Amino acid sequence: MLDRFKVQSADQIRVSAVALRRTVSTIFEKVGLTPEDASLGADVLVTTDMRGVDSHGVSNMLRVYVQGFQEGELNPRPNWRIVRESPSTATIDADRGLGIILGPKAMRIAMDKARNVGVGIVTMNNGRHLGAVGHHAMLAAQEDMVGMCMTATRPSVVPTFGAEPWFGTNPMSIAAPAGSEPPVLFDAATSSIASNKVRLAARTGATLLPGWVTDKAGRPIMEESPPLERGQYFLLPLGATREMGSHKGYGLALMVEILGSLLSGAVPHALDPSSGYKHYFAAYNIAAFTDVEQFKEHMDQMLRSLRSTKPAQGHDRVLYPGLLEYEEEQERRSLGIPLHKEVVQWFGHIASELGIPSLETP
Amino acid sequence: MLDRFKVQSADQIRVSAVALRRTVSTIFEKVGLTPEDASLGADVLVTTDMRGVDSHGVSNMLRVYVQGFQEGELNPRPNWRIVRESPSTATIDADRGLGIILGPKAMRIAMDKARNVGVGIVTMNNGRHLGAVGHHAMLAAQEDMVGMCMTATRPSVVPTFGAEPWFGTNPMSIAAPAGSEPPVLFDAATSSIASNKVRLAARTGATLLPGWVTDKAGRPIMEESPPLERGQYFLLPLGATREMGSHKGYGLALMVEILGSLLSGAVPHALDPSSGYKHYFAAYNIAAFTDVEQFKEHMDQMLRSLRSTKPAQGHDRVLYPGLLEYEEEQERRSLGIPLHKEVVQWFGHIASELGIPSLETP
Numbered sequence: 161m162l163d164r165f166k167v168q169s170a171d172q173i174r175v176s177a178v179a180l181r182r183t184v185s186t187i188f189e190k191v192g193l194t195p196e197d198a199s200l201g202a203d204v205l206v207t208t209d210m211r212g213v214d215s216h217g218v219s220n221m222l223r224v225y226v227q228g229f230q231e232g233e234l235n236p237r238p239n240w241r242i243v244r245e246s247p248s249t250a251t252i253d254a255d256r257g258l259g260i261i262l263g264p265k266a267m268r269i270a271m272d273k274a275r276n277v278g279v280g281i282v283t284m285n286n287g288r289h290l291g292a293v294g295h296h297a298m299l300a301a302q303e304d305m306v307g308m309c310m311t312a313t314r315p316s317v318v319p320t321f322g323a324e325p326w327f328g329t330n331p332m333s334i335a336a337p338a339g340s341e342p343p344v345l346f347d348a349a350t351s352s353i354a355s356n357k358v359r360l361a362a363r364t365g366a367t368l369l370p371g372w373v374t375d376k377a378g379r380p381i382m383e384e385s386p387p388l389e390r391g392q393y394f395l396l397p398l399g400a401t402r403e404m405g406s407h408k409g410y411g412l413a414l415m416v417e418i419l420g421s422l423l424s425g426a427v428p429h430a431l432d433p434s435s436g437y438k439h440y441f442a443a444y445n446i447a448a449f450t451d452v453e454q455f456k457e458h459m460d461q462m463l464r465s466l467r468s469t470k471p472a473q474g475h476d477r478v479l480y481p482g483l484l485e486y487e488e489e490q491e492r493r494s495l496g497i498p499l500h501k502e503v504v505q506w507f508g509h510i511a512s513e514l515g516i517p518s519l520e521t522p
Numbered sequence: 523m524l525d526r527f528k529v530q531s532a533d534q535i536r537v538s539a540v541a542l543r544r545t546v547s548t549i550f551e552k553v554g555l556t557p558e559d560a561s562l563g564a565d566v567l568v569t570t571d572m573r574g575v576d577s578h579g580v581s582n583m584l585r586v587y588v589q590g591f592q593e594g595e596l597n598p599r600p601n602w603r604i605v606r607e608s609p610s611t612a613t614i615d616a617d618r619g620l621g622i623i624l625g626p627k628a629m630r631i632a633m634d635k636a637r638n639v640g641v642g643i644v645t646m647n648n649g650r651h652l653g654a655v656g657h658h659a660m661l662a663a664q665e666d667m668v669g670m671c672m673t674a675t676r677p678s679v680v681p682t683f684g685a686e687p688w689f690g691t692n693p694m695s696i697a698a699p700a701g702s703e704p705p706v707l708f709d710a711a712t713s714s715i716a717s718n719k720v721r722l723a724a725r726t727g728a729t730l731l732p733g734w735v736t737d738k739a740g741r742p743i744m745e746e747s748p749p750l751e752r753g754q755y756f757l758l759p760l761g762a763t764r765e766m767g768s769h770k771g772y773g774l775a776l777m778v779e780i781l782g783s784l785l786s787g788a789v790p791h792a793l794d795p796s797s798g799y800k801h802y803f804a805a806y807n808i809a810a811f812t813d814v815e816q817f818k819e820h821m822d823q824m825l826r827s828l829r830s831t832k833p834a835q836g837h838d839r840v841l842y843p844g845l846l847e848y849e850e851e852q853e854r855r856s857l858g859i860p861l862h863k864e865v866v867q868w869f870g871h872i873a874s875e876l877g878i879p880s881l882e883t884p
Contacts (some may be wrong), residue, residue: 210808233781246640246810248610278608281641283811306780319828321837326828334777336784344780347772352766371766378834398767404714404733405760411708412774415696418668418706421699425812427820429828448608449645450787458789462779465793466681466688472740475683481773499659 167214167500168364174496175504179520183207183507184218189408190514191229192236197261201225205301207294209497212488213347215356216292219503222497225258225289226510234288235259240265241518243425249337251424252284259290259311259439271444274305279373283424284439289313294333294347299344300443300453301335304452308334312420315430317395317413320406323378325394326430328437329354329414335482336474337446338459345482352396362387370402416440460489496522529576529862530726536858537866541882543568543867546580551593552876554598559623566622570654571859574850577718578654581865587620587651588872594634596650602627605787609639613786618782621673621801629658629669632805636667639703640810647799656709657696659830662710662805663705665696667812670804673697674782679713679757679775681769685740687756688792690799691716694780697844699808702820703713707844712774714758714781724749733762740767750883778802858884 181202188198209217228234238257242250250269253418254262271316273280293309300307313328329349336344349355353372361368370382373393380401381393397409420438421428427435446452469478492498508517543564544864550560571579590596591788600619604612616624628644635642662669675690691711698706715734723730732744735755742763743755759771782800785788789797796843810816831840854860869881 176626207801244811246807247808249640252810270606277639278611279641279643281806292689306785318834319831319840319842321834322567322831322840323834324832326831332774332777334773334780338781344776346777347769348773349766350770352761369765371762377834386615398770399714400762402767403731404762404766405710407841407843408710408712408760411710412694412695413827414706415708417699418696419806422817422820422824423806423808423811425816428824431679431823433682444607444611444643444781444785448611449606449785451614454787455784458784461793462784462790469681469684469688470686470740472680472683472685472736474741478681478684479769480681481769481776 163191167498171500171502172498173504173521174498175519175521176496177206177210177283177492179425180209180218180497183511183516183519184313186516187222187510187514189227191226191417193229193261195235200264201258201261204264204291204295206497208295210489211292211345211485212492212493213292213294213485215354215360218358218497219499220402223287223510224504225260228258228288229269238262246275248279248281250282250460252282254284254287254436256286256288257437258288258519259288259437262287263290263296263309263439263441264299266439266441267299267309267443271300271303271305272442273298274448275443278445280443282441283420284441285426285435287311287420287425287437287439289437290439294335294345294349296441297335297342297347298345301337301345304337304446306334306444306446307334307438308332310416310420310440312416312428314437314439316355317397318374318378320397320402320410321378323374323376326509327351327397327417328429329395330413332412332416336459337456338463339453339456339462341460342486344459344463344480345480345485347481350398350409350416352398352400353355353407355395358387371404372396395418524846528816529860533864534860535866535883536860537881537883538858539568539572539854540829541573542580542859545873545878545881548878549588549872549876555591555623556599562626563620563623566653566657568859570657571870572851573654573707573847574854575654575656575847575857576660577689577716577722580859581861582718582722583651583653585868585872586593587622590650600624602807610635610641610643611634612643612644615643615647616649616798618648618650618798620650621799622657624649625652625671625801627660627663628801628803629661629671629805631878633662633665635804635812636662637711638806640807643739644803645782647783647786647788647797647801649799649801651799652801653707655841656697656707658694658803659697659709660705660707663699663707666699666808668806668808669697670802672778672782674790676781676795676798676799678717679759680736680740682764682772683740684760685738685756689713689759689772689775689779690791691757692775695772695810696776698821699818700825701815703822703825703847705844706821706842707845707847708823712760712771712778714760714762714771717757720749720757733766734758750809750833
């Protein structure tokens with residue numbers, strides 16, 4: 161994550177993962193989830209925070225989810241079901257269940273299929289927010305598989321040459337295990353920047369950089385600009401302009417719609433908002449393709465080589481996707497998770513509203 | 523394709539697809555391929571030209587392939603074999619066979635598996651150039667499947683913050699059938715620009731645009747610049763700079779290495795050039811996920827909606843991936859394929875060298 165999005169130390173309150181998990185789980189139970197689902201949802205959010213992905217963790221997402229359950233947009237007890245199935249595939253109707261909770265279940269189904277026939281692909285329609293897609297991909301990587309996860313979300317991104325939002329930020333992720341190196345965990349929106357980041361920028365007062373958004377006429381804004389109000393801008397596909405490859409970001413967003421929305425039997429959100437978010441989960445059983453230990457040894461060689469690539473002038477090291485998240489997790493494991501003091505205040509309000517114990521802070 | 527890469531009309535000679543296919547097939551036979559493989563290779567190249575993808579068609583690639591066969595880098599009679607297999611997967615050793623010829627065979631295997639168990643994934647190591655990856659993906663789309671194809675190639679792209687090329691341009695593609703609309707055919711390098719395009723720019727004298735390449739110290743060149751000599755630049759990942767998302771292009775390139783190189787039991791080209799190119803083929807049987815006719819109707823709705831998106835100021839329409847290729851194919855079907863006169867000259871030389879009839883031109 162760019163430094164501009166980090167919570168400044170003066171505004172930080174460090175809380176322990178254990179305490180945060182307990183409180184989040186209790187909140188989820190209070191808004192109607194089963195204890196098992198509440199605990200699973202808390203685990204997904206807090207694990208995301210532990211990896212430093214603040215945009216998709218507790219601070220940015222929990223209150224949105226709580227509001228969704230309270231207003232009835234999210235179904236706390238979804239009757240999700242498999243509507244079509246084959247040895248390597250399943251299509252699920254999520255019945256408006258929250259993605260952070262149904263995602264791990266779908267990925268487990270994909271993994272079972274991969275164990276049986278080599279690969280498992282699960283698509284899910286009528287879904288809701290999936291959280292950090294990389295979290296679900298990582299579940300497969302933890303069991304000697306390559307995991308992938310994508311989600312097609314609410315329109316905010318213009319197609320190249322377009323002046324209306326059509327695609328969601330439609331993120332893609334892949335996770336793969338290594339031997340002694342931290343695993344690969346790639347998780348990125350197919351837009352130039354995630355919507356959550358634009359909201360974070362508004363909260364922290366950070367500017368918007370060139371190539372992130374269009375003006376209302378669909379023209380890419382290629383200079384640094386102050387944060388814009390909702391409705392005054394649209395997000396750009398990855399690549400920003402046609403000349404720099406925005407048609408590729410557009411094509412990737414479309415790929416997510418095809419694999420998520422269309423293959424789950426639905427239409428994109430832009431055509432029918434009531435169809436919800438659609439998700440895609442893939443598990444590749446490494447042993448079906450090659451020797452697992454050799455795969456991990458090759459991963460180690462690759463990742464060490466990437467980390468030792470000569471850095472460009474002005475930079476001190478080359479990273480790989482998942483490395484910073486791993487390092488952040490080590491740090492947060494010992495120091496706790498830094499929440500913005502405003503988020504801790506919100507926990508105070510919601511605890512008193514729901515009549516539950518306060519979040520334990522130092 | 524950007525206009526700057528198109529062959530100028532004054533330099534064009536239009537040839538018929540039939541004549542071109544015949545000559546290319548004869549050339550392939552003369553350099554040692556079986557008649558069946560020669561015909562298959564000619565079909566892949568000429569179909570690519572018909573779609574307007576000049577960078578990966580006859581004019582840019584054939585002479586490279588011919589040289590490869592003549593110098594022994596390419597194996598004209600590869601003893602390719604499946605080294606590991608499961609109901610939904612196969613791993614193939616390509617034995618240095620040319621990818622444009624083995625690609626369709628691998629995709630057929632993936633499609634057979636998809637027909638049986640829902641999804642088929644084939645990885646291929648020890649391979650050589652795959653041509654336009656979208657061509658192979660399209661084979662699945664022609665049989666009511668969603669096709670994907672990727673290839674991990676020779677290092678030319680720096681990782682974000684790096685000053686050495688590590689990844690190939692590692693293109694990804696997806697193809698999906700529609701009902702009455704032209705099918706989706708997305709095919710794009712995960713770098714800002716394809717190497718072939720930089721070579722094309724050198725040939726046509728076009729400038730390099732901001733965000734395409736780095737200087738030798740790994741710094742992104744963000745101004746328009748004259749074409750650079752090989753060795754004076756490295757390619758940038760899609761996104762160009764970290765702030766605009768180059769870590770996403772980097773992550774996508776890594777995704778291609780994991781799915782292609784690592785899952786085929788090999789290491790990336792950067793670690794072992796003798797390991798060749800690695801390929802990934804996926805076929806999703808639509809009927810395993812949802813109703814095929816409904817899927818196509820949804821595709822039509824989506825594509826019509828994208829085409830009718832309000833255009834950004836300065837543009838007259840919104841396209842979708844595959845639409846221009848379809849339109850180009852209609853035009854070239856009636857007018858013939860425009861080859862640069864310099865390419866037609868090369869055909870003269872090679873025909874006389876191999877003792878075969880000349881390419882038929884108007």
